[in-house]
Amino acid sequence: MQKRPADCASMAEIRVEIDRIDQALMALFQERWGYIGRAAEIKKPAGLKADIPARVDEVRRNARRSAATAGLDPDFYEDIWARLIQHSIAHELDLLGESGK
Numbered sequence: 001m002q003k004r005p006a007d008c009a010s011m012a013e014i015r016v017e018i019d020r021i022d023q024a025l026m027a028l029f030q031e032r033w034g035y036i037g038r039a040a041e042i043k044k045p046a047g048l049k050a051d052i053p054a055r056v057d058e059v060r061r062n063a064r065r066s067a068a069t070a071g072l073d074p075d076f077y078e079d080i081w082a083r084l085i086q087h088s089i090a091h092e093l094d095l096l097g098e099s100g101k
Contacts, residue, residue: 036088040095050092056085 008014043050063081064074093099 033088033091036091037095040092043092044096050096050098051089056089059085 002020003013003017005014005017008017040050042048060078060081064078067074067077090099
């Protein structure tokens with residue numbers, strides 16, 4: 001049963017909840033990854049590049065704004081999203097045959 005942080009009375013309970021959240025995050029990252037692959041499929045016949053700077057900037061701004069709204073450190077979460085974006089672009093480049101590998 002899911003608990004709120006304040007309801008946890010031991011480190012064991014906290015660890016269970018952190019592990020549950022980590023699994024949920026991985027499921028969301030897996031779902032996001034599916035969209036990255038589909039984006040490459042759509043981009044190829046449309047002649048679009050993997051790296052679209054305006055979209056990269058938009059996603060970074062969205063991450064920053066979402067973090068600030070949630071009371072989290074915008075710099076830290078923008079950095080995480082920058083790495084996520086970089087990894088996604090590399091994957092799209094591979095799928096589009098543009099990676100040079």
